[in-house]
Amino acid sequence: MKINVLQLWLATIILSVYGFPLAEISSAEDIHLTGSGQDRIQQDQITITGMVRDENGAGLPGVYVLEKGTTKGAITDEKGAYTVTVESSKSVLVFSFMGYNSEEIMVEGRTIIDISLEPDISVIEEVVLVGYGTQKKTTLTGSVSKVNGTEIAKSPAMNVTNSMAGTIPGIVAVGQSGEPGEDYSTLFIRGRSTLNNNAPLIVVDGVPNRSLERIDPSTIESITVLKDASGAIYGSQAANGVILVTTKRGSAEKMVYSASFTSGWSRPTRIPEMTNSVEYAKLANEVNYYDNRPPMYDSAAIAAYGSGSDPWKYPNTDWFKEVLKPWSLQYNGNITMSGGTDKLRSFISVSARNQDGFFVNSASKYQQYDLRANIDNKINEYIDLSVDASMRIEQRSSPTAWAPTIFLNLINALPMQVANWPNGLPGPPLDPTSQNNPVVQATPEAGLSEGENYVFNMNAKLLVKIPGIEGLTFTSTGAIDRGLNYTKFFSKHYTLYEWDGMTYDENNAPVLVGDGYGPSALRQTQNINKEYLVNSFFTYQRTLNVHYLNVVAGMEIIQDNYNWFTAERRNFANNFPAELNFGNEDEQYASGSNPGTNRWQNYFGRVNYSFRDKYIADFVWRYQGSSKFAPETRWGFFPGISLAYRVSAERFWRNSPLGEIFPSLKFRTSWGKTGNDLIPPYQFFSLYEQSWRNYITGDGTSHAVYGESLAGNSHAQWEEANQFNVGTDMGWFDGKLTFTIDFFNNLRTKILITQQASIPTMTGTAGKLPQINLGKVRNHGIDFDLRWRDKKGDIDYSAGFNGLWAQNKVLFFDEAEGSLEWQKQTGYPMESGIYYEAIGIFKTAEDLDKYPHLAVARPGDVIFKDVSGDGIIDGDDMTRVYKNTVPTLTGGLTFTVAYKGFDFYTLFQGQSGAVRYLPFTGSKGGSNYLKTYYDDRWTEQNTDAKYPRTFNRNDEYWVSSDKPNTFWLWKTDFVRLKNIEIGYTLPQAIAKKAGLTNVRIHVGAMNLITWTPDMKDFDPELEPKGDGFTGQGYPLQKTLTAGMSIGF
């Protein structure tokens, strides 16, 4: 592309702002205000004076008082007084004020008319964001959920995605980790619908593909989720749902300043209890007993471990206690300025947050600084220009050893291994190959990986009301986003101390010998992301009598560009700083860059029509092209249609008995076709990629190596989603109680999958297969939202209950031709694993005769079911378990109470239907066992045990990675007290004395209590990383908070 689209767009803005002849349009004054002075006094004119008061009797300033049918009128003064002249004594006065019911009063010859206005509840009607526009909630046709920023801000979570679980109906948030800077939840809208990437499209202030998770929660005005075909206006990216985030803007009031500070203390939600030295020694001896070997630990040693009298020779280490702090500090602070005038409004926010890791002297830390400035400028009556800029600096530091692996080491480390010697020096490495000791690995002693991520988001929006055509506006947005990630991974030599167990110095103290470990190297990585967007659209919005029409049409282009590279040098002297020039220049490595560009070109539109706000139809479409696909297949048309019927607006309904039962009732339905293009681009090319290793020829030259990396599929296209939704909104008691329920049925076709299950690797295609539009999945379910809000005297309270049940089923999957019936994926929920079915434990030798078993099986081992029925336990007996790590049922329960200055908020969150595969750890001399296992394992004395006999990990068939089995499949059902907060706002009078307008103090907690029926040793949401070993993950946080906010 030769012409820079962004420059063109800027030219548009400049031309339209400055090239617009202001004189031409300064004509259409609608209201001729007449104050006390009058231009002309006619014969039968009457002058009327009076007071307008609010519901409490106070004067209302700024109320329009108009003579009906004319443009003549007045505005009440500061005290609520007005004077107006009307044509005749038969005139009618209309009193109107934002937020109050309008009143029409016949003059009937009076000259003094005092009235009070009643607040109008319906006018504070919610407006809901939809694609490229807004709609009134009452006439909304799609399935849309919304949560306000205030609710998000109630959670002390550093990451917005962690605040979304349980608060928005229809969203599944699966927790991952609690590591500072890496703590996020994976979000699924209405569960999962595709075998591929299920990530929803995130649109922040109209710009897609911005990050949601690290956005400053205090700047969020609202989060809106488009769950059904109403997202079709976002086309080939909308199939997984769309999350629209709006940031706060200033209002035309005097500037309001506020500051808040919250500090928190966090610790793991759950860590496993491991066996101590005595217990471990018993287990190791049992392993030897089963192997017919002499005990590993004699009774004298066990007694010495038990007594703890010689911590040098007979340690009993609680590794979690040695490596983790009791509490880790976190805090965040925020200052905002908001307000302005009619002409210029602004919202400016500055935030800083800091989070410490769980480790003692933690290498793991996170800091974030945010600045946001949203400026709205009314250039003239017809032109509004908004400019938003936000800047974010994320600073992460983490150990050079992967944090999840440190936790794995804590679980594996034996209690008789030394973490710190009694004199404070770190103990020896856990094992010769890993050469590490978590006491050191978790700290900066062993080096540090320091990352800085800079995010700049800038967008400008021009809104032009086209004069002469009422209701026609032109909107144009330009956005530039940049992300720059810069990481320094510096690993250092560190010293660990060993004792040979017999050498003492002259003072009879053991002599420790220090040895250096760890390579020294510095690796720097730079990763840059650039994105721009330009869109322009016309909106025509008109109400004519009983008809309402809203039409949108426009176009948009988006470019996303990324590139990274790394550079590395090795062999740094120990005290050298982490700068590349101090490394050995003969050992420098630069691994290449990985540039790429994705582009989208879109045409989109909407037609929304409603008749008497009763019958509503909405049609959206997008015609979209994506650079990820071949020219022949890259364009697609995505329509969505939705209809609504407000039965309760019908007179016959209101007068019927049903109308009394359902005073407010709306039915909605929608259908649409959207796409998902979250796949690696260029599936249509045959590609050759540089190999990770070079080839060196006889002359010593190192040659780059290229090999086929992708056998192209020229027909590759986005996946197609057919989304069907039917729902109803109900309300009772003047909107105090509301209930929304939606049923959805989504059919995802043309899912891009690789045929690795059916194409034999003898074709040489392993790892080179392209994605093909083959898969087919149906996802259906229900989501609902029930809310009650009322005020009784001083008590303002509310309760909310929302939930989602979603179940998917694979309709077509790539299966091997010879695959067994009970191992097939087709017809069942996707991503279900294949396992041997564990049906118990061989309690006695007699049990062995009752079941087919492997030759090595003995009492205390796990019984595998002979699924194929051939009397042999082998691969044919593995069977698919139709469950996975994503829950089918999720929900949240909230309560809020406000009484005088006090406020209280709580959120319970729960899920059910997911499983996690976690085999226990433990091996003789290799890794520690869980205490829960120790307490109830099979022995010859305890044959009714819950767990099998003492094992060496991987030696016994039922704990080997070769034979995954359902014994280790745990249900991750849970209910947790996700958030709780109690606040107190000081009475205005006291605040005023301090020169403040508002003071609120609060205390709260996150993840305070978790109930899990099945999974006891780990947090049910902890995602095991890497090889998925037990406990290889950084635990989620339980946080206590206290904070204060002030306004001035």
Added chain:
Amino acid sequence: MKRILSYLLIILTLIVYSCENYLDTYPGDKYDDATIWKNTDLIDSYVYGIYGGIPYPHTWLTNASLVDESVPIQNDGIMDRVLQSSMTAEEPGPFVPNWAACMDGWWWDYVYSNIRACNLFFNKIEIADNTKAEYKEQLKGEVHFLRGYMYFLLMAQYGGVPLIDRVYNIGEDYNIPRNTFEETVNFIISDLDAALENDRLNSQTDKTRATRGAVFALKSRVLLYAASDLFHNTSVWAPGYSYPELIGYMGGNRSELYQKAKAAAEAAMNLGYTLYNSNPDTEENFQELFLKMTSSEQILITRLDKVNTYWAMDWIAWVSGAPTYGGWGLNQITGNLANAFENIDGTKFNFAVQIADPFTNRDPRFNATILHHGSPWYLNLNGELTPDTIDITTGTGVDYNKGTTTGYYLKKFISPTENDYYYGTPQPQPYVQIRYAEVLLNYAEACLGLGDEGGAKQALNQIRQRAGMPDIPVGESGQELLNRYRNERRVELALETQRYFDVRRWMIAPEAYAEAYGVEYDESGYHEVVFEQRHWDNRNYLVPIKYEEMQKNTALIQNPGY
């Protein structure tokens, strides 16, 4: 009003116009067909990629730890599948991707992926119109050699395999049956012959690429395998198997195969290679053979360079080196191999008899291959090397650096002066994939197969003389001579990925998979100990085709016993 609209319209039109090719973007870090095959350097890069598929045996655990040469210290059950003959199609131990990585260059997926690369080359090379015709011919010859090499890897593991000589695409019928063993051998031989066609390789002298010598040497190896007992006695080790043609010859002519193997070896012998013999100290000479960058003994080499390769020669020092040196000793030499080295006078070594002083007066290759108690070596402390000796005395404390499992560590391939393994400078030596000594041994074995004992001895004595060992006694013949040959091949080519296949094709696996010996030393002296008991089952002669592949391709027939 009209002006603003016209501005907007102009701009919008411009945007639409400028967007004509807006959606044509290209991958920034990859090439497409059109680029690769029009550029001779990139075609070279492509062919180098296939060369990279020639396996390097010393990764994490080594191929030697799957037979009676060494012991895998971090076994984790994967190696046991072979050592205890418990392999199954679902769990083929080291023959599918896993952390042990010891056979990663041999994996079915990986080898077939390289075969596809060869086939794709043959498809595309014709459109390479910027490459000189002569050079194209040479490349074709090289790729024929490579495809032959890849099929050799499969043949040695599986017997007959599907012979795929074209590029498969998506949407085809993949139920491709196995070819017979004979067809597989013939296919390899025809590829190797094609490599030599039209004197294609005559000007190619770079030993990291296919030379005429490499083609002949590989040909002699393939034909020798084909002539071996295993593939002519299927009814003995796989009785009742319904498809014997997949795993051996049906009435094949062994003499003819030996004859051809001998001829191929002779062709290589006529190319001027010599046994490395530059150092009068025979022990140091044999050690140097694997550390020198170039020598006239090399026929095909892999040059490794730490900057660009991960599994470089220094890995072997790190992974299998003695702990004093800073290694982990993950692959420790068995007593079985240590005991196979003769005494210096050519007599058999006997541990029980020589227990007082087992390590002196041995074949010089013994000390060049193995570190044992008392071997002079180095202590690596914080990157500094100080002279030291290997100490395996039991009970010398908790320091794992002193611990040892078999009592023997690896010395062959490890440079005593290049200590900075891992993040240090690379050891400069190449890995010798094919060397002249093997050609002589192949020749000797073919001679023995044909009853030409004189020819065999003549070749063997060349090797023994270079090693500093006396000639084979003139009167030795028959089974005794055969055993002498087999032992000679075992010690000369120790840890060079030959033994695993030799014990199979000679069908002597039951004795190789029995007791694994180690040695201990304490104040009372040396003790030979049985380190572990291994187990042999005849199905272990060939590797099973993995379960998933059998499910995907229902035309496949599994190897016997699985």
